[in-house]
Amino acid sequence: MGVKLLLDKANVPGIRTYEVYRREGGYRSVEKALKEMNPESIVEEVKKSGLRGRGGAGFPTGMKWSFIAKPEGVPRHLVCNADESEPGTFKDRYLMEFIPHLLLEGLIVSSFALGSHDTYIYIRGEYAWITDILEEAINEAKANGWLGKNILGTGFECNIHVHRGAGAYICGEETALIESLEGKRGNPRIKPPFPAIQGLWQRPTVVNNVETLAAIVPIINMGGEEYAKIGVGRSTGTKLISACGNINKPGVYEIDMTISVEEFIYSDEYCGGIKGGKQLKACIPGGSSVPILPANLLLKTATGETRYMNYESLSDGGFATGSMLGSGGFIVLDEDQCIVKNTLTLARFYRHESCGQCSPCREGTGWMEKILHKIEHGHGTIADIDLLWDIQRKIEGNTICPLGDAAAWPVAAAIRHFRDEFEWHINNPVLSQTSNFGLQHYADPIHVPA
């Protein structure tokens, strides 16, 4: 059993309620932070912990917090990003649904550190029942003196508000989220200015992911240095992984980032192996935006090293032979899955979710979907593969926000590693409508030159 810091109490009956949560030691970090620490020392602890943002980009949280501007007389805001819409990702939902008070506890400490008196949770609109759970938890916390004015008699005031989105993946991007929170369309802003200087209502704002903010609780309780001892290298602490696809045990797992990808997939403690005793063909290890890897490059790096479930190891080899930990949305594909079709559904997703502000993203995502649709339905040509490659390359890096890159990468990686499957589809327009390319050589050991 690995270390658990967030979900250690997830199975305690009634942990969703304030009473049980508190009895199990909840809200201790608020007492410690408000009574024994000050905002600066909290930011220091978070820096020492090495915590990196759990929303996907992995930016060091302590450093992000230290950038927030503190102009005289201007309120500052902490916003919790609970938009969770990256395909394959459903970890924040689990945390909020089952241990809502852990998030609130993290939010109160973080609000104190950042000086936010009105903190917002921006939750995706479809998580309607979780909105109710959070509101209930907020009421309980308020009734017990953890929210509102003069918390613990320290004079610190903090209110938490839940704001429901309404169905738009782009609102997970932090500046689009801010626009949406202002009651507008979710069009990402051009940066600079960064939210830390001018965010919500032009005020200094920090946007952090749900899991990031929950992790503040163990960091304060155990101290940043102790937290940093868990994990390996710059992958400190624990990470929630939401595993889905063709595995025996889909679900949300908390891992310390020292386990191998192989163990994660095959051990009964985690995914429990591939469903139906089939073979592993490919995996998208960090949410739909990160590069897909064939089985052989997933389990071992291009140099034959074991690949581990952490930031560094999953990205070993760069995009040529590696991927990313991303949001922790771990999507497993078995030998019967078609890479072309899978890529098509993702291309459709990004076309649907593009806000339309930048031409490369708006037009490019539409073209990619159309071409993939053509190939999938037996009307593609070999030149289409090159055209796809060309389009994705023209989107990447040429847009206001990273959604453009996120749309380009899955297509690029699919062609990079599965080009022969695309060619097979094109060369077998009839056969490919009723059967799949299959596993082929994708799980074969990679030849590592001596």
Next chain:
Amino acid sequence: MTYTFNDTQMAELNRLVARYPEGKQKSALLPALHLAQDSFDGWLPTELMDYIANLLKIEPIEVYEVASFYSMFNLKPVGKFIFEVCQTGPCMISGSDDIIAYIQEKLDIKPGETTKDGVFTLKLVECLGACGYAPMMQVGKIFREHLTKEKVDSIIAEYRATVTN
């Protein structure tokens, strides 16, 4: 048709607006539109959007442009129950195609259509954050997960029963 919130709905609107600073009531637009859509017929006719604009003291166009941006707001009439079935990668590799085909057959409608009796609308949507519990669909406020054909049958029967009684 003119729309007016009753006292409970108005109290809820005021609670929503109070979360934002003085003068920033436009921030309540998304929550207010959810309230409006849920309070009336499950969609947002122009008159209803105008009413919300009036309540939040913003221009009608500010409401239209927002309502048309977000996929949860319906700008056309819908059935009493909307089956929003996820079709994105993780659901697709877990068998959502079969479920979608089965629902179409059972309800005799295509995606985007409503049954003649006005009870069901079928909508295909993108990832709802339930990938590990696929195939799945959202119906109203709840997620129906691990769908099988048998489960679809009983879900349809369940909702039908609520309208015939």
